Amino acid sequence: MTSVVLGVSAGIAVYKSCELLRLFTESGHDVRVVPTRDALRFVGEPTWAALSGNPVTTEVWESVHEVPHVRIGQSADLVVVAPATADVLARAAHGMANDLLTNTLLTARCPVVFAPAMHTEMWEHPATRANVATLRERGAIVVEPAVGRLTGADTGPGRLPDPAEIFEVCRRVLAGPREDLAGRHVVVSAGGTREAIDPVRFIGNRSSGLQGYALARTAVARGAEVTLVAANVTLPDPAGAKVVRVESARQLREAVLAAAEHADAVVMAAAVADFRPVRQSDTKIKKSSAEPDPIHLVKNPDILAELGEVRRARREAYATRDAGGAAAAGGRETGDGPGAATQAPGDGPHPRVIVGFAAETDDVLANGRAKLERKGCDLLVVNQVGENLAFGTPDNAAVVLTAEGGSVEISRGPKEDLADVVWDLVVQRLA
Numbered sequence: 134m135t136s137v138v139l140g141v142s143a144g145i146a147v148y149k150s151c152e153l154l155r156l157f158t159e160s161g162h163d164v165r166v167v168p169t170r171d172a173l174r175f176v177g178e179p180t181w182a183a184l185s186g187n188p189v190t191t192e193v194w195e196s197v198h199e200v201p202h203v204r205i206g207q208s209a210d211l212v213v214v215a216p217a218t219a220d221v222l223a224r225a226a227h228g229m230a231n232d233l234l235t236n237t238l239l240t241a242r243c244p245v246v247f248a249p250a251m252h253t254e255m256w257e258h259p260a261t262r263a264n265v266a267t268l269r270e271r272g273a274i275v276v277e278p279a280v281g282r283l284t285g286a287d288t289g290p291g292r293l294p295d296p297a298e299i300f301e302v303c304r305r306v307l308a309g310p311r312e313d314l315a316g317r318h319v320v321v322s323a324g325g326t327r328e329a330i331d332p333v334r335f336i337g338n339r340s341s342g343l344q345g346y347a348l349a350r351t352a353v354a355r356g357a358e359v360t361l362v363a364a365n366v367t368l369p370d371p372a373g374a375k376v377v378r379v380e381s382a383r384q385l386r387e388a389v390l391a392a393a394e395h396a397d398a399v400v401m402a403a404a405v406a407d408f409r410p411v412r413q414s415d416t417k418i419k420k421s422s423a424e425p426d427p428i429h430l431v432k433n434p435d436i437l438a439e440l441g442e443v444r445r446a447r448r449e450a451y452a453t454r455d456a457g458g459a460a461a462a463g464g465r466e467t468g469d470g471p472g473a474a475t476q477a478p479g480d481g482p483h484p485r486v487i488v489g490f491a492a493e494t495d496d497v498l499a500n501g502r503a504k505l506e507r508k509g510c511d512l513l514v515v516n517q518v519g520e521n522l523a524f525g526t527p528d529n530a531a532v533v534l535t536a537e538g539g540s541v542e543i544s545r546g547p548k549e550d551l552a553d554v555v556w557d558l559v560v561q562r563l564a
Contacts, residue, residue, distance in 0.1 A: 134161065134163045136162075136208055136210050137165070137210065137212075138212040138241070139153065139167070139215070140167050140215075140221070140237065141176075141214075142168075142214065142220065142221040143170075143172045143175065143220075146250040147172055149215075150215050151180065153300060154166065154184050156297065158186070160304075163187070164185045165187050167189075167191075167233050168191055169232055170191045172191075191232055192233060205233070206240030209237075209243050211244055211245075211307055212237065212243060213246040213247075213299070215246075215250075216250035216293045217275075218251055219251045219255045219258070221235075222249060222264045223260065225238050226263075226267040226268050227264075244307075246273070246275075246299075246303055246306060247273060247276070248293060248294060249291070251278075251291050252289075253283070253290050253291045257290070274306065274354070274356060276294060276302060276372045276373030277290070277372075277374060277375055278291050278292055279293065279294045279372070280376070294370065294371075294372035298370065298371055301371070301372070302350065302372050305354035305355075305549065311354075311355045312356040314355040314556065315355075315356030316356070317563065318359075319358070319399070320359075320361075320389060320396045320399045321399075321402060322363075322364070323348070323366055324340055324364035325337055325340030325341075325364055325404040325405075325406075326338075326364045326365070326380065326403065326433075327365055328382065328408070328433070329413045330410050332415070332417055336408070336409065337365070338406065338524075340524055341366070341524060342363060342367075342368055343368070343527065344529060344551070345361070345363070345400075345402035346361070348552040349361040350371040350372075350374075351549055353372065355556060359375065360374070360392040360396070361377070362377045362388045362389050362392065364378075364405075365380060377392070381406075389436055389440070390439070393484050394483065395483055398484055398485065399440060400488040400490075400555065401436065401437050401440075401490060404492060407433055408430035409430065410430060411431050412429075435508075437510060438509060440487050441487055444484065447483075485562070486559050486563060488559065491505075491515045492518040493518065497517050500515075501515030501534055510536070511562060512536070512558055512559070513534045514532075514533050515531060516529060516530060527547060527548065528546055528548060529546075529548045529551050530545035531543045531551060533554070
């Protein structure tokens with residue numbers, strides 16, 4: 134049985150942690166709740182003990198013969214702090230040990246996940262940002278808070294993510310902690326765009342966003358900073374991802390290109406409408422006895438191809454710059470060592486890896502290979518769509534085509550498993 138420590142600090146969002154505790158216990162995990170003293174002002178000790186089935190204390194002076202300030206952290210397979218207030222983040226970052234929770238954090242040698250919750254001003258304060266950076270550098274997973282209603286009338290980033298989404302991050306970490314995307318910024322698009330005909334009607338598609346959200350969720354669990362561009366998705370925000378909501382293809386293009394400017398990888402999982410109406414009616418088109426006017430369409434921008442073209446142009450510019458630097462040095466490399474005139478590791482055109490998705494109904498691989506060549510991406514995830522296939526289903530199967538002519542087949546399974554394979558291939562290219 135997996136041993137999980139649920140650290141609870143003193144924030145109004147504490148009540149949501151009861152749901153997180155339930156998700157852990159119903160999944161068969163043995164959970165020890167370690168609250169701060171002030172957290173018990175929001176939810177009392179009897180509630181935590183009853184829900185977890187384990188004793189609850191905030192002090193290092195109780196059951197001293199069992200050395201709880203050391204043993205709890207040593208025996209844990211995962212420590213998750215939810216909510217993590219600015220105070221607890223600060224104490225954890227500075228190695229303080231003035232209660233049972235911070236002692237547990239110091240002795241834990243397992244994965245540690247923090248789910249922050251606080252007011253926007255506190256989350257954005259330089260001190261908090263520095264503490265978060267320190268914890269991440271040490272290997273902790275600090276998920277980005279959600280954006281939404283806070284205490285009182287305040288709204289903004291700082292809301293505790295949905296407990297089910299925090300649980301999904303923890304589940305992925307427990308399945309096999311990997312930090313191979315730590316320090317990387319990735320952009321994922323998800324859902325399906327809508328092109329308005331009038332204020333009521335639109336041209337759309339069947340994409341639910343499940344695959345894109347699985348990609349975002351697994352990237353967070355692997356340590357990445359994730360920007361998720363979501364087109365008309367009604368799913369809860371993945372814990373730890375920055376979510377940008379859009380509706381149309383042109384809005385999605387603007388958001389993706391802006392986020393991709395400094396991203397290490399972009400995964401275009403959204404189903405983008407190829408066409409949009411030339412004109413949108415300002416009022417609802419009424420049904421009459423006459424035949425309706427035809428809807429004339431125009432092509433939408435090809436976002437995936439544009440990403441590839443932007444990167445190609447940047448590569449050419451970098452090559453010209455480097456060639457000019459070598460020529461100015463008389464054909465010799467400048468600097469203190471071999472290759473000093475070239476770009477530094479990790480520098481250069483971004484995004485470094487571009488992944489596309491292709492939903493096909495027939496000639497799947499042939500159409501996918503042709504699309505890969507047209508788009509200029511590094512990887513193309515090709516899957517067959519249809520009734521109970523891909524769109525709106527919890528599972529998926531695909532073939533990932535590579536720009537070098539290779540392919541990786543992914544058998545049908547949960548969309549998170551497919552996402553992990555895609556990130557494995559991205560990590561190989563980033564390395």
